[in-house]
Amino acid sequence: MLRAIGLMSGTSLDGVDAALVETDGHRVGKRGPSLSLPYAPELRAGLRDLLDRAPALSPDAPQVKAMERELTLRHGEAVQALRQKAGFPHVDVIGFHGQTILHQPQAQRTWQIGDAALLWRETGIPVVHDFRSADVAAGGEGAPLVPFYHAALLGAEERPVAIVNIGGVANVTLLDTDGRVHACDTGPGNALLDDWARIHTGHPCDIDGRLARAGQVDQAILRDLLSDPFFHRPAPKSLDRQSFHRALAMVSRLSARDGAATLAAFTVAAIAGTPLPQVPRAWYVCGGGAHNPAIMQGLRQHLPGIVASVAELGWDGDALEAECFGFLAVRSLLGLPISAPETTGVSHPLTGGRIVGAAGAV
Numbered sequence: 001m002l003r004a005i006g007l008m009s010g011t012s013l014d015g016v017d018a019a020l021v022e023t024d025g026h027r028v029g030k031r032g033p034s035l036s037l038p039y040a041p042e043l044r045a046g047l048r049d050l051l052d053r054a055p056a057l058s059p060d061a062p063q064v065k066a067m068e069r070e071l072t073l074r075h076g077e078a079v080q081a082l083r084q085k086a087g088f089p090h091v092d093v094i095g096f097h098g099q100t101i102l103h104q105p106q107a108q109r110t111w112q113i114g115d116a117a118l119l120w121r122e123t124g125i126p127v128v129h130d131f132r133s134a135d136v137a138a139g140g141e142g143a144p145l146v147p148f149y150h151a152a153l154l155g156a157e158e159r160p161v162a163i164v165n166i167g168g169v170a171n172v173t174l175l176d177t178d179g180r181v182h183a184c185d186t187g188p189g190n191a192l193l194d195d196w197a198r199i200h201t202g203h204p205c206d207i208d209g210r211l212a213r214a215g216q217v218d219q220a221i222l223r224d225l226l227s228d229p230f231f232h233r234p235a236p237k238s239l240d241r242q243s244f245h246r247a248l249a250m251v252s253r254l255s256a257r258d259g260a261a262t263l264a265a266f267t268v269a270a271i272a273g274t275p276l277p278q279v280p281r282a283w284y285v286c287g288g289g290a291h292n293p294a295i296m297q298g299l300r301q302h303l304p305g306i307v308a309s310v311a312e313l314g315w316d317g318d319a320l321e322a323e324c325f326g327f328l329a330v331r332s333l334l335g336l337p338i339s340a341p342e343t344t345g346v347s348h349p350l351t352g353g354r355i356v357g358a359a360g361a362v
């Protein structure tokens, strides 16, 4: 088995998650420890500004370069902190997702910022990065990439079973009765609710779903939101963080509570309405949305079968994506597929990622 550090900076823009994972690219051995380093408000604001302006930016723009450097140095700090926490074990490879600032697979564009060569120099560990480009270049969605990791962890659990990841955007993996993996993004996760909470409370999220749980869902607006063509497209499909940004304008005339309730209901209804080839007997939830009782209550009301946190499976739902990119880095080193027709719509199973720092590869 190889030992990898996975690094994920998700669409919530809240910080970088780092996790150790041991794997041969097929089976997963020891997992953890893990940690999260939050971003300072200025870094968050800088990333948010980049997200808004990404379509018009060149990768060489000074603003991009400066932000990329700052982001990468924060990732380097996460690696050092994690190595210290783990007692400085040997690490074979880092899986460096970077920060998605643009995702337009139809235009064959997906853009994760992060300076892999700088991270290699900072840490001395080979770095695999740019996980999504090969899939998008081959006609795939470039996301979600986490399904192969879910499938590797699930093993012989009862099927069909679903894993729902609620980050800034939400996605679902279904492992069917034949052991086949299906996946897609489902719709918004926490990003809209975070933006709404920041406007109305100044906090970065609707802490413990307090606003949403106190409000009433506006059913007319919810129906309107769910009429978006995305929800009528078959899977696989993926989203940009900003894909449903207009939802904020649509709820703007509502009170803070009702707006939050409506946005939380939007996340839940999008998940519940996702067409899957089989009906899961259980839905295990991970990502930050699992900490929001308004979302969890909604899922329990609207999904058939068991709804529980992935903690029930013994998984760490906050470290899962970081672990995943450690796992995918090892698969990339071994030339193994990281996406497939049923996960991203790419025409054949495909490897991905580029390595910096291995002999002869810089």
Ligand SMILES: Nc1ncnc2c1ncn2[C@@H]1O[C@H](COP(=O)(O)OP(=O)(O)OP(=O)(O)O)[C@@H](O)[C@H]1O
Binding pocket: 008, 009, 010, 011, 012, 013, 014, 165, 166, 167, 168, 169, 189, 190, 191, 194, 204, 205, 206, 207, 208, 209, 286, 287, 288, 289, 291, 292, 293, 321
């Ligand atoms: N106690 C809480 N109450 C409400 N929401 C919470 C709580 N804790 C976390 N969250 C939500 O979780 C979000 C972070 O989720 P997560 O770390 O999974 O995002 P991410 O890594 O950016 O995800 P992705 O890459 O999948 O989009 C926060 O922005 C917030 O919305």
Ligand SMILES: CC(=O)N[C@H]1[C@@H]2OC[C@@H](O2)[C@@H](O)[C@@H]1O[C@H](C)C(=O)O
Binding pocket: 010, 011, 100, 103, 110, 142, 143, 144, 145, 146, 147, 167, 168, 169, 170, 171, 185, 238, 239, 321
């Ligand atoms: C383009 C991009 O960064 N997408 C993220 C985002 O956050 C959740 C969802 O949208 C998912 O598609 C993906 O991340 C996870 C880790 C994935 O690729 O599986």
